[in-house]
Amino acid sequence: xxxxxxxxxxxxxxxxxHLLLQGRGDTFTINxxxxxxxxxxxxxxxPMFDRKAFRPVVNYSIPTQVNISFTLSAILEVNEQLQMMxxxxxxxxxxxxxxIRWNPEECGGISEFSIATENLWxxxxxxxxxMDIDETPTGLMAYVNSExxxxxxxxxxxxxxxxxxxxxxxxxxxxxxxxxxxxIYTVENMAxxxxxxxxxxxxTSQNLIQSKGEWALLGIYQKQMKMTxxxxxxxxxxxxxAIRRRPTxxxxxxxxxxxxxxxxxxxxxxxxxxxQIRVPFKMTLLLGYNVxxxxxxxxxxxxxxxxxxxxxxxxxxxxxxxxxxxxFITYLLHLATxxxxxxxxxxHSLLLHGTSPMKCCPTVPQKGTKDLDLTHAHLPxxxxxxxxxxxxxxxxxxxxxxxxxxxxxxxxxxxxxxxLVGLWVQFSHMMxxxxxxxxxxxxxxxxxxxxxxxxx
Numbered sequence: 001x002x003x004x005x006x007x008x009x010x011x012x013x014x015x016x017x018h019l020l021l022q023g024r025g026d027t028f029t030i031n032x033x034x035x036x037x038x039x040x041x042x043x044x045x046x047p048m049f050d051r052k053a054f055r056p057v058v059n060y061s062i063p064t065q066v067n068i069s070f071t072l073s074a075i076l077e078v079n080e081q082l083q084m085m086x087x088x089x090x091x092x093x094x095x096x097x098x099x100i101r102w103n104p105e106e107c108g109g110i111s112e113f114s115i116a117t118e119n120l121w122x123x124x125x126x127x128x129x130x131m132d133i134d135e136t137p138t139g140l141m142a143y144v145n146s147e148x149x150x151x152x153x154x155x156x157x158x159x160x161x162x163x164x165x166x167x168x169x170x171x172x173x174x175x176x177x178x179x180x181x182x183x184i185y186t187v188e189n190m191a192x193x194x195x196x197x198x199x200x201x202x203x204t205s206q207n208l209i210q211s212k213g214e215w216a217l218l219g220i221y222q223k224q225m226k227m228t229x230x231x232x233x234x235x236x237x238x239x240x241x242a243i244r245r246r247p248t249x250x251x252x253x254x255x256x257x258x259x260x261x262x263x264x265x266x267x268x269x270x271x272x273x274x275x276q277i278r279v280p281f282k283m284t285l286l287l288g289y290n291v292x293x294x295x296x297x298x299x300x301x302x303x304x305x306x307x308x309x310x311x312x313x314x315x316x317x318x319x320x321x322x323x324x325x326x327x328f329i330t331y332l333l334h335l336a337t338x339x340x341x342x343x344x345x346x347x348h349s350l351l352l353h354g355t356s357p358m359k360c361c362p363t364v365p366q367k368g369t370k371d372l373d374l375t376h377a378h379l380p381x382x383x384x385x386x387x388x389x390x391x392x393x394x395x396x397x398x399x400x401x402x403x404x405x406x407x408x409x410x411x412x413x414x415x416x417x418x419x420l421v422g423l424w425v426q427f428s429h430m431m432x433x434x435x436x437x438x439x440x441x442x443x444x445x446x447x448x449x450x451x452x453x454x455x456x
Contacts, residue, residue: 032107170250290298
């Protein structure tokens with residue numbers, strides 16, 4: 001077995017040397033006499049066809065220069081979950097075949113014609129990020145001129161892996177790479193170069209791109225380097241394809257409905273704090289927002305945590321906080337108008353220093369009163385505190401009944417209760433004011449963030 005393998009290797013080496021020796025002198029000049037009368041004679045190219053298994057050079061110490069370029073004509077899909085980009089491009093490869101040469105004057109003026117690629121040596125250029133079967137159609141042709149310059153173009157649907165960063169979804173920009181390299185030939189056998197300037201490749205792709213869908217092509221950039229595997233080096237050309245998502249669809253279907261619900265929830269602060277309809281109204285909004293998130297879940301990326309998901313979480317948390325605050329205020333007002341508890345000293349001091357005559361919250365009174373005392377105008381929807389606690393008898397009636405001292409004590413107790421009710425109502429209004437201002441700050445920050453991300 002070992003002797004047979006050595007014999008086969010010697011035979012292959014002898015065959016290569018024989019073919020190389022045949023290539024000296026004018027051996028590779030194709031005799032095309034009669035082409036002008038009978039057309040191209042396949043027999044004249046048969047010696048060249050027989051050499052398609054070998055790299056088309058006379059001196060094997062000289063690497064074959066292969067120049068490549070491509071035109072990106074469509075961005076079909078970008079899958080965030082699988083981290084893949086599907087694109088369609090035309091790959092162009094140009095190299096010099098030293099086995100082909102003829103004199104155009106002797107061949108009826110023919111300086112270039114097409115040859116089936118199955119009869120030619122083709123460089124094994126592949127895309128390293130390619131994650132699917134190459135479905136390039138068979139039976140393609142290559143153009144060969146009289147000096148052996150071979151040009152081969154092939155269409156490719158490329159499913160390539162791409163490291164996607166979706167934090168700024170739907171205002172994200174992605175930078176996917178397409179790395180062209182040889183699978184077999186090292187730098188000693190094949191050198192890669194650019195057929196066109198990368199700026200020309202980028203401009204041509206932007207002008208010819210047919211996909212007007214979700215993604216827009218920003219530009220194509222290039223870097224050339226060498227990859228080392230064990231002790232071998234391979235030429236590589238890396239193209240960076242910069243794309244940006246068109247956010248209009250997501251702004252209309254995601255951001256605007258969410259913002260409208262938050263604005264309506266903020267407008268609910270115009271309802272009186274003691275109103276019986278504020279809690280059901282906020283619960284209805286919260287239920288509607290959850291239904292909206294369930295319906296729009298298909299438009300969000302399946303992986304990662306984009307900024308828009310954080311925005312939705314903040315909106316939901318803010319609406320839940322607003323509902324809890326409304327429930328607490330409703331309970332507090334009910335307690336204050338029936339049996340008001342004593343107010344802690346620190347909370348009373350906070351009210352004295354934290355309230356001012358002018359407020360920005362719709363439910364806070366517009367005029368201040370001494371010692372935070374409130375009248376009926378400050379408590380829309382509530383009864384007079386005196387009426388809630390008990391009717392104060394007339395002093396003359398009290399004197400006629402024979403208890404003037406008890407009447408005065410009762411009046412002082414009712415006045416203290418009325419003052420305590422006013423303090424608790426003022427505290428509930430202050431809570432509404434703070435939460436309303438927080439709503440305004442959140443909405444302003446969201447609008448500014450969207451504008452900045454859209455314009456950058």
